Amino acid sequence: MSLKPPVGVQRLPRGPDPNSRGFDRSSPRFIALCPTSIPSSASTGPGIEEEQRVRSELRERFLRTLLMMTDKPVQFNMYEKVQVPARFGASDIDILNFQVSDLETPLGVQKEALLWCQDVISCSFEL
Known part of the structure; x- marks a missing residue:
């Protein structure tokens, strides 16, 4: 009988609440x-x-x-008149970040990236 290798346990960080409930009552x-x-x-x-x-x-x-945007080419219009095309992946639950693939920036192509939604003015895609 062989023992299975141990599995690491990932601990989540403690919340800001003293009771560690994971949310700040003053937020x-x-x-x-x-x-x-x-x-x-x-x-x-x-x-x-x-x-x-x-x-x-x-x-x-x-x-x-x-x-509908998932896995489709999307054009993001950002501040400073920057327009970047990418393939839309997903959004986090609070719609604070967009996960995109093949982001074409002025400095080059990023295979995977997160766009901060506050930097995005608008986005468009073909139906």
């Missing part, structure tokens, strides 16, 4: 998502329900667009 994202940050009078009414419905539709359209 803008936590404050925005916290249900106690919404006054009870503002969270009711037909106007809020309509706004939530519209936001939901827009979010769904955006996510479907990201799915």
Whole structure:
């Protein structure tokens, strides 16, 4: 009977919360998502329900667009009038970064790269 080789355990970094729950209660994202940050009078009414419905539709359209862009050539327009073509791969869950392949920069072609979404003004692709 032979023993299997040991498998390394990857430990995630400790969160900023002293209880190590992985989120910072003073972060803008936590404050925005916290249900106690919404006054009870503002969270009711037909106007809020309509706004939530519209936001939901827009979010769904955006996510479907990201799915349609996968493995397609995309033209990214960035600051300083820089235009870079690449093959779109994926986005992280918060839509903060785009993973692209074959990114053609003014300095050369990068096989794989991450684009910081705040540097991207717009992007376009063929349907």
